[in-house]
Amino acid sequence: MSAILKVSLGEGISVGSLWYAGADTVPPVNLGKTGDFYLATLSPRAVFKKEAQAWVFVAELDGVDGKSAYDYAVLGGYSGSTEDFTRDMAQAGDMLAHISDEALHVSEGDRVRWNAADCSLRPAAVVVGHVNGGASASETDFLCDGTNDHLVIGAAIDALPASGGKVLFLDGTYTFGERVTVAKAGVTLAGSGAGTVFLRGYNGTATDGMLTVTAKNVTVSCIQFDGNAEFFAYWGNVSLYLNGAVGARVADCSLVNAVSTALTGANLNDCTIERCDFRGKVDGDGHACYLRTASGSVKVVGNSFSGFFRSGNAGIRIVGDEDYSGTMAGSDSKNRRYLIAANTFVNCYSAINVSDTSNVTIASNAATFCNTGIELYYVGKFSIVGNTISGGTLSGMMINGGSANASITGNTIMDMGLCGIRFSGGNFTVSGNMVIGCGTAGIQLDGAVRSNITGNTVLRGTGLPADYTATQYTINLYGTSNNNNLISNNQIFGKNYVAAGGTGNTFANNKYN
Numbered sequence: 001m002s003a004i005l006k007v008s009l010g011e012g013i014s015v016g017s018l019w020y021a022g023a024d025t026v027p028p029v030n031l032g033k034t035g036d037f038y039l040a041t042l043s044p045r046a047v048f049k050k051e052a053q054a055w056v057f058v059a060e061l062d063g064v065d066g067k068s069a070y071d072y073a074v075l076g077g078y079s080g081s082t083e084d085f086t087r088d089m090a091q092a093g094d095m096l097a098h099i100s101d102e103a104l105h106v107s108e109g110d111r112v113r114w115n116a117a118d119c120s121l122r123p124a125a126v127v128v129g130h131v132n133g134g135a136s137a138s139e140t141d142f143l144c145d146g147t148n149d150h151l152v153i154g155a156a157i158d159a160l161p162a163s164g165g166k167v168l169f170l171d172g173t174y175t176f177g178e179r180v181t182v183a184k185a186g187v188t189l190a191g192s193g194a195g196t197v198f199l200r201g202y203n204g205t206a207t208d209g210m211l212t213v214t215a216k217n218v219t220v221s222c223i224q225f226d227g228n229a230e231f232f233a234y235w236g237n238v239s240l241y242l243n244g245a246v247g248a249r250v251a252d253c254s255l256v257n258a259v260s261t262a263l264t265g266a267n268l269n270d271c272t273i274e275r276c277d278f279r280g281k282v283d284g285d286g287h288a289c290y291l292r293t294a295s296g297s298v299k300v301v302g303n304s305f306s307g308f309f310r311s312g313n314a315g316i317r318i319v320g321d322e323d324y325s326g327t328m329a330g331s332d333s334k335n336r337r338y339l340i341a342a343n344t345f346v347n348c349y350s351a352i353n354v355s356d357t358s359n360v361t362i363a364s365n366a367a368t369f370c371n372t373g374i375e376l377y378y379v380g381k382f383s384i385v386g387n388t389i390s391g392g393t394l395s396g397m398m399i400n401g402g403s404a405n406a407s408i409t410g411n412t413i414m415d416m417g418l419c420g421i422r423f424s425g426g427n428f429t430v431s432g433n434m435v436i437g438c439g440t441a442g443i444q445l446d447g448a449v450r451s452n453i454t455g456n457t458v459l460r461g462t463g464l465p466a467d468y469t470a471t472q473y474t475i476n477l478y479g480t481s482n483n484n485n486l487i488s489n490n491q492i493f494g495k496n497y498v499a500a501g502g503t504g505n506t507f508a509n510n511k512y513n
C-alpha cells in the first residue's frame with residue numbers, strides 16, 4: 001500500500017513532540033533540537049530525526065496531495081470502512097504523514113489518531129537564539145551565528161503552522177542582511193527585552209522595513225530595533241514597517257538609531273502601538289512613528305519619543321487620504337479612528353503632527369522642549385483633551401488649514417515661545433484650558449468661525465499689566481477673518497482680549513483686571 005503515507009519507526013511517537021515541515025530535502029543543521037522530527041516536503045519526501053545536533057534520515061514517504069490517509073488507502077485498492085482501516089492498516093508506533101494538513105497522525109494500539117492537533121508537523125512555538133548571546137543548539141530550535149541571521153528568522157516563521165504561532169527570541173544581536181516579511185497571520189515575535197536586538201546590516205531601496213508585517217493579527221513585542229544609521233544611511237531604511245496590516249500590535253519595543261523613520265505604517269486597520277521607546281538621531285531625517293492612511297482604528301498609546309528634532313520631524317506623524325482642497329474638514333464618513341494617548345515627547349521638532357484625516361482623539365500626552373506640541377492640518381471631528389505642553393520655541397497647539405468640528409479642552413500649556421493655542425477653522429470649542437507664560441498670545445484666533453472660547457485661564461508672569469508688552473496678548477483675534485465667535489467667561493489676567501476685526505463676534509464676562 002505504497003500510496004499511504006505510512007512510516008514504521010519501530011518506536012512509539014509521543015504526542016506533543018515538535019515537528020517541522022519544510023521545503024529542504026535535507027533540514028538545515030541549525031534547525032531544531034534533539035528529539036525533533038522534520039518532514040521534507042520536496043522530493044524525495046522523507047522524515048528526519050534530530051540526534052546529537054545532527055539530522056538522521058528515518059524513512060522516505062510517497063504519495064502526496066490533498067487527500068486523507070483513508071483516501072490514499074482506497075486509491076491503493078483498500079475496500080474496507082474507515083473503522084476497518086484504523087484497525088487493519090495501522091500498528092502501534094506507526095505514523096501517517098498527511099502533508100496537506102501538515103499533521104502527523106500517530107497510531108496507538110489498534111486506533112489511529114486522525115486529529116491534526118495530536119502531533120502537528122509545525123510547532124505552535126519555536127525558540128530562536130544567537131551564539132553571541134550565549135545560546136546553544138541544545139536549547140533552541142533555530143540558532144543564529146551572524147551569517148544570514150535573517151534567513152534563519154524567516155525559517156523560524158515558516159516553521160509555524162498556517163494558523164500562526166509564537167517565535168521566542170533569546171538575548172542576542174540578530175543582524176539582518178535583508179528584509180524579513182511576516183506574511184503569515186497570527187504570528188507573534190517576542191524578544192526577551194533590551195537584550196534582544198534586531199540590527200540593520202544593509203541599505204534598502206525605497207521604503208524598506210527591516211521587519212515588514214503584511215499579515216493579519218501579528219504581534220511584535222519586547223525587541224530592540226537598531227537602525228544602525230552610522231553605517232547604513234539610506235533615507236528609506238525603516239526598522240519596522242506595517243504594510244496593510246490588520247490587527248497588528250507592537251508592544252514594549254525599543255526603536256533606536258534610525259537614519260529616517262523608525263516605524264512606518266500604511267493602510268492600517270485595528271492596529272495598536274503601545275509602550276514602545278523611540279529614540280532618534282537629533283539630526284536624523286524622519287519621524288519616529290509615521291502612519292499613512294487607515295481604514296479602521298489605530299491606537300498609539302503609552303509610548304515615549306525623544307531626539308527627533310530636525311526641522312519638520314515629529315514624534316507621531318499621521319497623514320490621511322482625505323483631500324479637502326481648502327474646504328472645511330470634517331465631512332468624512334469612513335470608519336477610521338485614531339487614538340493618540342498617554343505618550344511622552346522630549347526634544348522633538350513637533351510632538352504630534354496630523355493632516356488630511358478625521359476622527360482623531362489626542363489625550364493625556366506630555367510634550368517637553370518640543371518646538372511645537374500638536375500640529376493639525378485639514379483635520380475634522382477631533383478632540384484634544386488633557387495634554388500638557390511646555391518649554392517649546394513655537395506654539396503649544398497650532399491648528400491650521402481648514403480644520404473643523406473640534407473640542408480643545410482641559411489642556412495645560414506653559415512657556416511656549418509664541419502662542420499657547422493658535423487655530424483657524426470652524427465649529428471649535430476651546431474650554432477649560434490653562435495657558436501660562438507664552439510669548440505672544442495665550443489663545444490666538446487666525447480665521448476662526450462659529451467657535452466658542454470659554455472658561456479658559458490665561459496669564460503671563462503674575463498676571464499684571466506690567467507682564468505684557470504691546471504685542472503680547474491673552475486672547476487675540478488676529479486679522480479680520482474671525483467671525484461669529486463667542487468669547488466668554490475666560491480668566492485673562494493682566495490684559496483684556498484684543499480683536500482686530502471680523503463680524504458677529506460676542507464677548508461676555510471675561511475677567512482681566
